[in-house]
Amino acid sequence: MGTDKKSEPINRVDGRAKVTGKAKYFAEFEVPGVTFCVMVTSPITRGTITTINTKTAERAPGVLAVFTHLNMPAILGWAEQGNNSKLPSGGERYRMLGSNKILFNGQPIALVIADTLERAQHAASLVTATYNKAEHHTDLLKNKEKAAMPPRMGDYTRGTDANAHNTAPVVLKADYTVPIEVHNPMELAGILAFWEGDDKLTVYAKTQGVKSTQRTLAGAFKLDEKNVQVYSEFVGGGFGMGLRTWPQEVTVAAAARALKKPVKLVLTRDQMFTLVGHRPYTIQHISMGATRDGQLMGIYHEATGETASYDDFTEGTVGMTRFMYACPNVTTKYRIVPLDRGVPIWMRGPGEATGAFALESAIDEMAYKVNMDPLQFRLKNFAETDPEKNKPFSSNNLKEAYQLGSKKIGWAKRNPVPASMKEGDWLVGYGMSTGVFGAHRGESTCRAQLNADGTLLLQSATSDIGPGTSTAMVQIAHEVTGLPIEKIHFELGSTAFPPSGSQGGSSTVSSVGSAVFDVCTALKGMLTEAGLTFDNGTVKPAAGKSDSLQEVLSKQNKTFFEITKSSKGGAEQEKYSLYSFSIHFAEVRVHPATGVVRVKRVVTVADSGRIVSPKTAASQMIGGVTGGIGMALTEEGIIDHRFGRFVNNNLADYHVPVSADVPHIETIFIDKPDPVTNPMGSKGMGEIALIGFSAAVANAVYHATGKRIRELPITPDKILSA
Amino acid sequence: MNQFSYVRVTSKESAISAMAKDKTAMFLAGGTNLVDLMKSGVTSPERLVDINNVPLATIEETKTGLRIGALAKNTAVAENALVIKHFPLLSQALKAGASPQLRNMATVGGNMMQRTRCHYFYDNALPCNKRNPGSGCGAIGGFTRMHAIFGASDKCIAVHPSDMCVALTALDAVITVAGPKGERKIPFGDFHRLPGDTPEQDNNLQRGELIIAVDIPFNQLSAHTHYLKVRDRASYAFALVSVGAAMQIKGGNIADVRLAMGGVAHKPWRLKEAEAWLKGKSATEENFRKAASMAMTNAKSQGGNAFKLTLAPNTIVEALKTAAAQA
Known part of the structure; x- marks a missing residue:
């Protein structure tokens, strides 16, 4: 691990339980x-x-x-x-x-x-x-005067010319809207x-x-x-x-x-719209200045999101703007407006997905203004080190990702002129965007129990909301111990197990995986002390020893070896800026007479360190892009502000993408270990799969039609009236 | 959901007599809409008369056309060889509706009887003249993106959600209903109503009547048909606007044509003026556009649905173009 060795793609260890109904969800437990x-x-x-x-x-x-x-x-x-x-x-x-x-x-x-x-x-x-x-007040647009700085997030500014975004030779000013989205x-x-x-x-x-x-x-x-x-x-x-x-x-x-x-x-289902949070309605203003040859001079990014009257929900909407590009002057502000609504909560890609729609749309707009290829414009303003924290990135393979993705989608073959490409009655467009999210690692603990029959049980109080936590953990244990996949069992989802953090912020593999890595490494040491060793998929007597695992356990009056290890990132991580990156390329078709937009092809590249579980990682990316298609084209929670009530609080009227909306999604992994994040060299990927994707679609719609849609979702009415 | 009694009948006579006995009773066919309405408390029948075992699911050829039993499932009709051969527009429209699972349950009669999807109708906390006459129309001045541009009243601006009914309107279908006083026929275009002052009445079926069958007369329109449904996602969404178009084209001229729209009115919206104008004209985009603009006379926006004033004529043109282009 932590090397260039590639992991094997394995099936989900609990896949069979899930598709046969054996997997039990909370409501299915029978209590007398x-x-x-x-x-x-x-x-x-x-x-x-x-x-x-x-x-x-x-x-x-x-x-x-x-x-x-x-x-x-x-x-x-x-x-x-x-x-x-x-x-x-x-x-x-x-x-x-x-x-x-x-x-x-x-x-x-x-x-x-x-x-x-x-x-x-x-x-x-x-x-x-x-x-x-x-x-009552539920409409953010009518209550902007109540916007306040959240207690937990201040303004950010760098550079000597705070006005560069206004005075540069080329200036872009644009407003972007992301509606309420509901996790559903x-x-x-x-x-x-x-x-x-x-x-x-x-x-x-x-x-x-x-x-x-x-x-x-x-x-x-x-x-x-x-x-x-x-x-x-x-x-x-x-x-x-x-x-x-x-x-x-x-x-x-x-x-x-x-x-x-x-x-x-x-x-x-209708209570899912009001009682368990939502992605907050957020309006954003970006003002951006550049030289005529496409060097960014200044960015001003202000986001205003909703919160409840009884809370101060805050998310990282403007975070990406602070460090993504090598721009000397940057100011970001984030404000919240208390409304008479249920409180929002992070939704996949949390605030970054909202912010990336604005920033990555604006970057595209500016590229066209300075007459540059949006990809070249990004490369020209590439940040080699983190300009916010003034630290090197622990790993940043974005340039390679740009190259791999653009080649796969055929970026260079497109005619860059907007509204120039057609297929029958449909306009054809290509768009791209970047996504980024912190490569977080929290403290996590894992218990290992090596049984007399040579099977290994691992336990940690973590969760699996779908990415395949157990599969990744089994894979890590397999790579450390050499035990076959089927002899390793990972248990989660119980407070009876050693503590771990919540599954959020793309941190599970980095956090819990490290604990699994460490406990398996410690177990190896324990076996050495007992005169045993992992050898070719089984536990055998160490060199010069003769007692088997069963014999050693029996002599020690034990039925298993057990050890618990806690793991967290070290101080060396403070020296670096830790991020995962993604690049999204989307090819769309737009029907100009009806305003219908279809995503025809997607290439998405993840720079998320070494890939621990290639198969579930690919599924994770596909799921994130599918959520991104929803964000770009279909999802919007609508409130009738006269009543303060949702008017589409069901799955027939709140449109998540259906299979027919989702084309083949090509996933590419850089798959290079990050030297700093954790012993596996992995970085998170749940969020970056979605972050930025909506901008790739909006940019592709612009390329197809010459129409810039700055309010999500891009529904037919918006194309027709643009 | 309220408590209700349930009875299963096996003949249309017993169905009609069961209904006559109880003023709060309702027929249950596929249940794909009624059960939702009961769950949300919009409709609270005290008795359900399940008609699924009444033998009314046959699809057969008659001397003058096809007769489709009221209990034929949407899937069965959409996949039926006679339907595909004679009335491909109907098959296309059915397949554009709902999802395969719903089409497997939903019946032809039930599809005609389905109620609007206007949210204000479904939410008991909001005013709705259709659900609660006299309470006002919640949609007017509110969320009107999905609402009517034709035939609305100041009492109701809801639209009829069916795709199948758009095709049946275009195809001059005739409905046969049976009640305590015997059978009667209703031309399809006269079945559904405009809201006027009584939006609580979706159609002209009388209390106690049962839909038996729908007859579609043979025509010469099967070579050039297209059902175009514009919606917010690729499947499983109600129409923003849909258009059913069927033409007979001889030597480049339109010998006969049928046009109807969905998602624009309280009933499937037949475009008879546009049809009459197109007859005898050449099948060109220019003529399609003129017909479409003729069809938009009297269209009125409610605000949120203003885009339909552009989308509807564009969709008419696109449907006609696609239909005409078929070999």
Whole structure:
């Protein structure tokens, strides 16, 4: 590992379990006496509940309890956490069923719990409430004056001429819009919670981090963490919505304690739009100055995103602009506007995907303004070292990626003049963009257990929301120990295992993989001490020794060897700037009469260090690009601001790409080890698969039509009216 | 969902009599729309009369055309050799609708009866004259991107979502319905209604009547047909605008033509004036464009759907061009 040796492409170790239905997701666990919870939600957007009538619901067949703000048991940890005066709105924290206040449309006002799901659903329809409505604000464009600097992110500026973006010989000024996008994983969110007594809580949950959920629940109920067990082995997609333990999940656990029964909540699809976050609606202004021969002189990038009145959601929207190009003068600003809406949460490629749409569109626009090939323009302004941190990149193979990708798509063969290429009635366009995301590594712990039969069990409290965590970990263990894939088993998704971070920020392989690497290396040392060695896929007596693994264990009165190792990045990482990079090339067809855009071909190149698991890595890239097609062409959560309600909160009207929207996606990996990030030499790739892709499509649409669409998604109406 | 009783019938007579007994009863066929409406509380029948076992799924040739039973599944019709031979437009339109899974369940009669996909109709927290007469139209002044440009009223601007019905309108189909007083026939174009002051009524089917079959008369239009559906993704999305076009072309001239649009009105929108004008003209893009602009007389935007004023005529032209180009 950490060498140029290529990994073998292997199948997902849990693929069979997933396609045969053997893999169990949180809602599928059967707990004796389980009861079913359905939430009643507010049809108003801001105000107070004046009356709430639960009598009819309580008398409906099978109903065990109806909880509202009037009878909800107190959640001690919440009460103690109090309010946070730093909120930009000056508002107060949201405590579900904690008061009669309505802070957003779709906020739960009652939990109805019954012996069957259908009875709970019916009873929920019988709960009625009256409200005192207050004026609400859900439209960012009409509330821009409330924009405030988030407590957790300041402005950035470098260079001696802060005005260069205005005064350079060639100036571009453009505004870009990214709408609300909703994660919409196939599996709905929720929780199944039950208690032993008042102080031992067990939950099956949809979460991207069992330890994080454990901490949240322990904090809410003021319990020792060891008294909260969280299980989440299989997760049917997360894309970021499972990075928080949401208030309704805590509230359901509280209801389960009060009822002394297991309670299960599965959100409805429309609740997935309001109660588990979304990519925030964000407007961006970019002002960019360059010399006539295409040298960047200055960039000003200001992003304004939404947050909830009760939170200060902040993401790295303008981060890429600070270091991506060798530009002497750069200013970035990020502002948040508190709205009467549910809080946003990171969505795949988080803020960087939003920022990259603006920056990589603007780079394309500027390239055309200075009459340069957008690829050459990027190379001319290539940052050899990180101009923000003034550090070398630990690895940066972007130039090779540009070359490989452009060759594969046939970039040089295109006619660079906009609206010049045709195929029948369709206009043909090529576009490109760059993506980047921090190559993060967190602390992680892994336990290894080598059994007498020579099988190796590895355990860590990490997650798999789809990328194939277990497959990558088994592959790392295989490469360290030489044991065959089928003799290694990796277990995750339980707080009973040693701690790891949440699955987010493209950090799992780097973090947990390092722990697997380290524990397997330590296990080798342990075997050496015991007179054993890994040899050609089995455990054998070391040179000059005769006792087998079984004999050694038996003499030591053990049934297995075990060792646990914790791992994190060292101080040497501080000397470098650590990033993963991607290049996207898209070829599109645009039908000028109907405005229809089709992505015809995609080449995407990842510079994400050494590839640990080539097959699942390719799937990861394909999935990210598919999400990118959605971001570019189809996905938009629409709110009728008069009511503050979504008007497309289902999968028929909120359009994720279908198979027919997704062409063949060619994935290319640079596959060179990064010398700094971790022992495998890998860098993350979940985010870079999506970051920048929407700009590649928008740039291709410009090349095809000469029309610059700066507001996503690029739907037929926008092409027709541009 | 409310509690309801369920009865399964095996003949059209028992279906009609079961319906006559209970004013809150509804027929259940494929259920691809009704079950959704029940789940969201938009429709709350107290009795479901399941007609899936009534023998009404035959597709057969008659002396004058094809007769398609009301319970024939959308997939069965779309894949039927007689349909493909005589009325390829119908097959194309069906395949442009929904997804294979839905088409496997949905029936011809049920497709005609499907309700609008206007979001305000589905959300009980929002006003809708169609769901709750007198509550107002939530869509007017709101999210109108998907809404009508023809025949809307100040009570309702919803559109009919079916693709199949666009083809059947163009093909001069005739519906046979049966009720307590016997059978009657309804020309397809007279089946669905414009919203006017009573948007709660989607069509002219009387309470207690059951759709039995639809007859499509033979025509000379099968050589040049095209169903063009413009939508926000490549499949499984409702039409922004769709156009069904069928022509008979003799020596470069249009001997006969049928044109209908979807996604533009409360009912499938037949373009009779444009058809009449095209008859006898040469099949050129210039003539298609003139016909399309004629078809747009009286079109009116609601704001968010202004793009349809451009998209609709363009789609008419593209559909006619593609149909004409077929060998």
